[in-house]
Amino acid sequence: MVYKYDFLIIGSGVAGMSYALKIARAHKGRICMICKTGLEEANTAFAQGGIASVTDMEVDDFDKHIEDTMIAGDFVSDRKAVEQVVRKAPEQIKELVQWGVNFDKKQDGRFDLHREGGHSEFRILHHADDTGAEIQRGLMAAVRANPDIDIKENHFAVEIITQHHLGQEVTRRTRNIECYGAYVLNPDTQKVDTYLSKVTVMCTGGCGAVYQTTTNPVVATGDGEAMVYRAKGTVADMEFVQFHPTALFHQGETHPAFLITEAMRGYGGILRLPTGESFMEKYDKRLSLAPRDIVARAIDKEMKMHGIDHVCLDVTHKDAEETKRHFPNIYHKCLSIGIDITKEYIPVRPAAHYMCGGIKVDLDGRSSINRLYAIGECACTGLHGGNRLASNSLIEAVVYADTAAKHSLAHVDDYAFNTNVPEWNDEGTLTNEEKILITQSVKEVGEIMSNYVGIVRSDLRLKRAWTRLDLLYEETEALFKHVKASRDICELRNMINVGYLITRWAIERKECRGLHFTTDYPVHAYGQ
DSSP: OOOEEEEEEEOSSHHHHHHHHHHHHHSSSEEEOOSSTTTSSSSGGGGGGGOOOOOOTTOOOOHHHHHHHHHHHHTTHHHHHHHHHHHHHHHHHHHHHTTOOOBBOOOTTOOOOOOOTTTTSSSOOOOOTOOHHHHHHHHHHHTTTTTTTTEEOOEEEEEEEOGGGGGGOOTTSSSOOOOOEEEEEETTTEEEEEEEEEEEEEOOOOGGGGGGSSHHHHHHHHHHHHHHTTTOOOOEOOOOOEEEEEEEEEEOOOOOOOOOOOOHHHTTOEEEEETTTTGGTOTTTGGGGOHHHHHHHHHHHHHHHOOOOOOOETTOOOOOOOHHHOHHHHHHHHHHHTOOOOOOOOEEEEEEEEEEEEEEEEEBOOSSTTTTEOTTTTTOOOSSSSSTTTTTHHHHHHHHHHHHHHHHOOOOOOOOOOOOOOOOOOOOOOOOOOOOHHHHHHHHHHHHHHHHHSSBOHHHHHHHHHHHHHHHHHHHHHHHHHHHHOOHHHHHHHHHHHHHHHHHHHOOOOSTTTTOBBBBSOOOOOOO
């Protein structure tokens, strides 16, 4: 089957839905959103802490937020991108509210702002401790109610379409690579359909599932980054994988591991060893409110030094009713496994959480491939640099959804559908009866990445990861050519590609910077 849409959106998180709503408002063409699962299952829904924006101008200002972001990013961040997001944030908050998103307010009607690690002021808007789920709910209701947006749930984008599929040789030195749409797997027919588009937008989210333990859902397999890289597009900063310092430690829960929001440390939570001894004073003067990379490395070191599998977060000194009111979901989750957080420590450990790098884009969200935009976690805008500042991701997604929508609306009429694109050819391939090969390889990718390309790295570990991933790549590509396309083998291909990119970028960075910490190179102080 061949479908034609003016705007093809691959992904369904806050980035994709915000973009879709902005395009639909302009009434300038047909819109399709491809969702690999249900519309509701995206990383957005797992974001607890909140969304960062300067709203209280009496004590806060844009310059403070910009500086906090640059410091957290270890001055790898692109200042122009930082300024754009920070200065455009308030107007995008207003639009989220107009779309039906509710943020907690004080009795006087002002936003109830939290403070999180790395922020110099209280500027985190939130909805209890499930802000991402509330934003996802509000946007889903608006998207489902809009008749101009076709939603294709449980469909899987296999590849984006470029000149390569027209028989032309495309390399990383090829100029003017163009995207004509995507090949998409239909779950009902198990056939790969052709979706032609004038504009394609990649909003596929993160890649935490390439690690053994992650706060991301199982769908976060780095599909966007992998598809664009295979199409010879530019990616950047892939070595900067953020590990959230405080995922709930509970045997068996690894995909996803339940997140204990940063706001709990902003609320006054103290990191301790299981014995009750605090330890952050040994690592940073900001104690438990230091940026995530510092806190994650500190926890990792303490766990290895003491031979323990977790540390603890203590809020027992806080008012019990206030704790329940601020963090109802965390309270009930911990209670379900026998922990009353008002009386007992919360067992926590780091888990893969966020990719700061991704598909390289400009201030309008344009990738290096013409007619292809990327927004949300799969994109590298330059905002996060070496380490994402807490709660900057959701606001980045809606700001870049806005700039990408404005740019693509202004240029969509310049493009035409490329009707010379051939349909997907799987003639001669077989139905895959060797599922064990895929499940075992997925497991191996997680072990390789966690053991060798984790919070602390070394040249020897990275070299070993490279060698192991190369073998998995050769095996998987051979299998992919032999069998019909399926979601599981496509996800495995993407995970291996992303693991390779993280490892390669880590090998090339000969210093400790931001989230990339290696035992073979010194730590430098930047921006001083």
